[in-house]
Amino acid sequence: MVNAIEVSDISKQFVLRHTRSIKEAVVWLVKGRKGDLSEKFHALKNVTVEIKTGETVALLGLNGSGKSTLLKHISGVMLPDTGSVKTRGRVAGLIEVGAGFHPDLSGRDNVFLNGAILGMTEQQVKDRFDDIVEFSEIGQFIDTEVKFYSSGMYLRLAFSVAVHTDPEVFLIDEILAVGDEPFQRKCIDKIQELARDGKTLVVVSHDLDLVSRICERGILLEHGNVKFDGSIHEAVALLRS
Amino acid sequence: MSAISPSELTTPGLGSGLRDIKQSSFLLKLLVRKELKVRYRGSVLGLLWSYVKPGVQFVVFYVALGVFLGLERSPRNPDGLANYAVYLFSGIVLINFFSEALGNAARSIVNNGNLIKKIYLPRELFPVASVWVSAVHFFPQLVVLVAGCVIAGWKPNFVQLLAAVAGFLIVGLLATGLGLLFGAANVYFRDSENLVDMLLMVATWASPVMYAWTMVHEKLGPGWFAIYQANPITIGVELFHYAFWFPTTDGSAAMPPDLFSLWLPVGLAVALAVVTLGQFTFRRLEGRFAQEL
Numbered sequence: 339m340v341n342a343i344e345v346s347d348i349s350k351q352f353v354l355r356h357t358r359s360i361k362e363a364v365v366w367l368v369k370g371r372k373g374d375l376s377e378k379f380h381a382l383k384n385v386t387v388e389i390k391t392g393e394t395v396a397l398l399g400l401n402g403s404g405k406s407t408l409l410k411h412i413s414g415v416m417l418p419d420t421g422s423v424k425t426r427g428r429v430a431g432l433i434e435v436g437a438g439f440h441p442d443l444s445g446r447d448n449v450f451l452n453g454a455i456l457g458m459t460e461q462q463v464k465d466r467f468d469d470i471v472e473f474s475e476i477g478q479f480i481d482t483e484v485k486f487y488s489s490g491m492y493l494r495l496a497f498s499v500a501v502h503t504d505p506e507v508f509l510i511d512e513i514l515a516v517g518d519e520p521f522q523r524k525c526i527d528k529i530q531e532l533a534r535d536g537k538t539l540v541v542v543s544h545d546l547d548l549v550s551r552i553c554e555r556g557i558l559l560e561h562g563n564v565k566f567d568g569s570i571h572e573a574v575a576l577l578r579s
Numbered sequence: 580m581s582a583i584s585p586s587e588l589t590t591p592g593l594g595s596g597l598r599d600i601k602q603s604s605f606l607l608k609l610l611v612r613k614e615l616k617v618r619y620r621g622s623v624l625g626l627l628w629s630y631v632k633p634g635v636q637f638v639v640f641y642v643a644l645g646v647f648l649g650l651e652r653s654p655r656n657p658d659g660l661a662n663y664a665v666y667l668f669s670g671i672v673l674i675n676f677f678s679e680a681l682g683n684a685a686r687s688i689v690n691n692g693n694l695i696k697k698i699y700l701p702r703e704l705f706p707v708a709s710v711w712v713s714a715v716h717f718f719p720q721l722v723v724l725v726a727g728c729v730i731a732g733w734k735p736n737f738v739q740l741l742a743a744v745a746g747f748l749i750v751g752l753l754a755t756g757l758g759l760l761f762g763a764a765n766v767y768f769r770d771s772e773n774l775v776d777m778l779l780m781v782a783t784w785a786s787p788v789m790y791a792w793t794m795v796h797e798k799l800g801p802g803w804f805a806i807y808q809a810n811p812i813t814i815g816v817e818l819f820h821y822a823f824w825f826p827t828t829d830g831s832a833a834m835p836p837d838l839f840s841l842w843l844p845v846g847l848a849v850a851l852a853v854v855t856l857g858q859f860t861f862r863r864l865e866g867r868f869a870q871e872l
């Protein structure tokens with residue numbers, strides 16, 4: 339099997355304190371660039387991860403350990419300071435429920451907008467529109483402005499659009515928590531179906547039972563370092579200990 | 580986004596600048612449509628506001644400048660400009676287009692921060708969409724302008740119509756280039772929004788919208804006048820005067836010398852240079868958008 343994702347030795351530093359005014363920047367320049375303009379810390383440090391096509395991987399770790407940051411590097415939203423990230427095929431990220439949804443637009447308009455944002459062509463959205471609405475079970479609310487949706491409905495539509503973009507690599511960050519029980523089960527079924535079809539999945543979730551069910555491999559992050567990389571059961575056990 | 584063949588490894592997050600826009604034309608269309616829908620949501624007059632606002636602006640300027648300050652030609656004021664109303668309005672619509680395009684493009688990255696932070700897409704789309712939206716708003720104003728011209732006896736020839744297209748193109752390119760530049764800078768320094776507002780105020784008066792270019796020529800002398808004249812907005816406005824105002828007059832008014840042979844190419848070149856600079860800066864800065872927003 340070939341690699342779908344190759345993360346080679348990437349590091350990423352963020353600033354702890356932001357300087358936002360020209361004045362401070364000028365003062366800093368005039369003083370001969372002494373010191374750092376802002377304090378920094380490593381959100382990711384020398385992270386190397388290779389994920390094969392068709393693997394199902396869970397990213398685990400405590401709050402602030404760098405899971406979302408790693409996903410953003412894989413999706414291309416962020417670029418690493420050092421090291422390199424490579425992916426094969428189209429990557430779709432569900433980084434947050436309904437990013438790219440506009441509250442003042444109807445569900446219908448948002449399906450088109452979000453589909454295009456995730457890289458679908460006009461024809462693809464049209465062809466899959468009915469499937470998307472059916473899967474989301476939004477029904478008659480499709481022409482309602484999404485600001486009037488409940489958070490579960492929001493998630494349903496967003497998730498539904500994302501799975502219908504048919505990506506090779508699918509990134510999911512903490513999104514399943516909002517749906518009700520039946521819809522969650524439906525999402526999990528869909529995710530497992532994608533996995534069976536040979537899609538690559540990277541899932542971030544704090545629901546350890548859920549990820550043990552859908553993923554085979556677990557990667558444990560701690561303060562931006564990879565602490566463990568192996569079977570999901572060992573990873574979960576390590577995190578729980 | 581481009582179709583990536585599944586067989587090769589690629590580095591995510593590296594776009595190819597404005598060239599990506601062509602592949603994302605569907606998304607661009609939806610972004611423009613979204614902007615138009617959201618802007619007029621819940622307003623009774625809707626797109627009609629695009630007629631009302633410049634209409635009022637025009638009346639105010641016409642009365643204050645044309646009548647009170649005496650720029651309109653009349654029996655008592657033979658040195659004034661003939662058909663000052665058309666003169667004024669043809670400049671105003673172009674400046675309005677520029678102001679709206681640049682003002683919104685400069686804010687577009689920060690305003691779409693939520694999306695840019697979470698999903699990768701060609702970010703140039705946002706400033707470009709802003710310019711498109713302004714072009715849509717420009718259209719009704721153009722209709723009003725043409726109606727006014729026809730009433731004033733407008734008979735343009737082909738070259739004059741071409742001048743209008745060139746003027747619009749120059750100003751549109753300039754707005755795109757500056758929009759990329761300030762839109763990207765705005766992520767790091769929100770001060771740049773205010774800088775743009777100031778720039779726009781100056782732009783209105785730094786080109787012959789309200790007054791005639793001859794007044795500047797008399798005061799500045801040829802050297803400084805050349806600098807004044809190299810401003811792409813000035814060139815755009817003069818091209819608009821030539822297209823809309825000049826054919827309504829008796830043709831005795833003087834047009835700036837070398838408008839076609841020299842200044843049109845200069846305006847286009849400056850605008851293209853600004854687009855290149857804007858694109859270059861944008862690409863240098865966009866790698867850190869997601870973490871700074």
Ligand SMILES: Nc1ncnc2c1ncn2[C@@H]1O[C@H](COP(=O)(O)OP(=O)(O)OP(=O)(O)O)[C@@H](O)[C@H]1O
Nearest residue numbers: 352353381400401402403404405406407869870871
């Ligand atoms: N744009 C940014 N600027 C500065 N610091 C950031 C930025 N984005 C993330 N961080 C910091 O990086 C660290 C890792 O954040 P990240 O969002 O990756 O955590 P996470 O593992 O997803 O946590 P959670 O489980 O809470 O979602 C945190 O300390 C966070 O404050």
Ligand SMILES: [Mg+2]
Nearest residue numbers: 405406407511
């Ligand atoms: Mg997170």
